Amino acid sequence: MYDKDVVRLLQRFSTHSMAVVFGAMLRSGIRLRHSLRIEGAPYSFLVPAKDDSRRLFPAGTPAKTFAEERTGSLFPSLSGLRELSLQTFHYYNYQTHDFCLSDYAPLSWLEELVPLLPGLRVLSISGAEYAQEPSIFGQLVTTTFHHLLKLEIGDTRFRVEDIIRILHNHSTTLEEFSIENSRPVTTHNYVELLHGIIGLEALVSVELVRGSSRSIQRRFNHNWTLDGIGDTRIHIQELTPSDFQATLGRKLQEIENSSSRR
Secondary structure, three states: OOHHHHHHHHHHHHHHHHHHHHHHHHHHOOOOOOEEEEEEEOOOOOOOOOOOOOOOOOOOOOOOOOOHHHHHHHHHHHOOOOEEEEEEOOOOOOOOOOOOOOOOOOOOOHHHHHHHOOOOOEEEEEOOOOOOOHHHHHHHHHOOOOOOOEEEEEOOEEOHHHHHHHHHHOOOOOOEEEEEOOEEOOOOOHHHHHHHOOOOOOOOEEEEEOOOHHHOOOOOOOOOOOOOOOOOEEEEEOOOHHHHHHHHHHHHHHHHHHHHHO
16 A cells, blocks of 8 residues: 555544544534544545535545534534644654655644634644645634634644734734744744744743654654754743743843854
């Protein structure tokens, strides 16, 4: 079996698992009140478009389990959620160092869930550092969670400019922000990301980390420093936004002084 065949099977399995859960929510009328964690979240949610549609492929999810047109009907089940954690499925292939999932737009279905989560306080997204993953955050630059307090990003790739726009979209509510073991994909780096959070009016905590124990077994390169900073960790936490901004200014000055001495 070829590598892409294996990935397609994993995609279909991940999709079907999530479709079964979503379908069960609709049938039971359950209302989630606190958190939902989806491990092995599919890149693309490959279900039939309508209730009377055929399966997308012979072994695919049937429409009676869950159809795309019923996504909006999940609002009663999901509207009470306070925390959402998504971890994409990981496909390890040591022969092909950076296996490319070119057929998929990662978490392209997440944008459809945004209107169903009006009370979300915490959003956590963990990827697998595949090349297409910056599009996850590209789709979020035009969305807003009106009560978001905390954003966590891990094990992925991103465009710095997208992350800055997301943070500014939530500038009046966002208090905590972290990125763990992730890489900018453009010429922008973590120094520019830190400059981008200057002036955020609610932020009191930021943590940027490369090289935690969670990533030791990954197949990616072992340059465990933050791009543009030359260190493995930046952590700033204060009690008030004004104190945070003052400490951020001092940290940026330290980074610039250190860079000029190299």
